[in-house]
Amino acid sequence: MVFAIIRAFTPALAVAAIMTKGALAADLERGQQLYENHCTGCHESQIHIRAQSKAKNPTELRWQIARWQEVLELPWTAAEVDDVQLYLNAEYYHYTPE
Secondary structure (H helix, E strand, O other): HHHHHHHHHHHHEEEEEEEEHHHHHHHHHHHHHHHHHHOOOOOOOHHHOOOOOOOHHHHHHHHHHHHHHEEEEEEOOOHHHHHHHHHHHHHHHOOOOO
């Protein structure tokens, strides 16, 4: 009985995993586009690899992104701030999720 239930859910889980991976890639790409279009005028990659980084963990990284998004009056949604955080973390910081 248990194996029948597992077999019934396996295709659904596979589809969900593929959709999640696709969504993650889209979020990373959107984060990269937002960052490159709005942030690279002042930030080059060196700012993210300096020893005195102001962001010491994922929470501080997101806070810095949200802060500058407000200063620059960018009409980003919370999801877009998350996407930029996801991109920067994947590209430079490699913090583990909290």
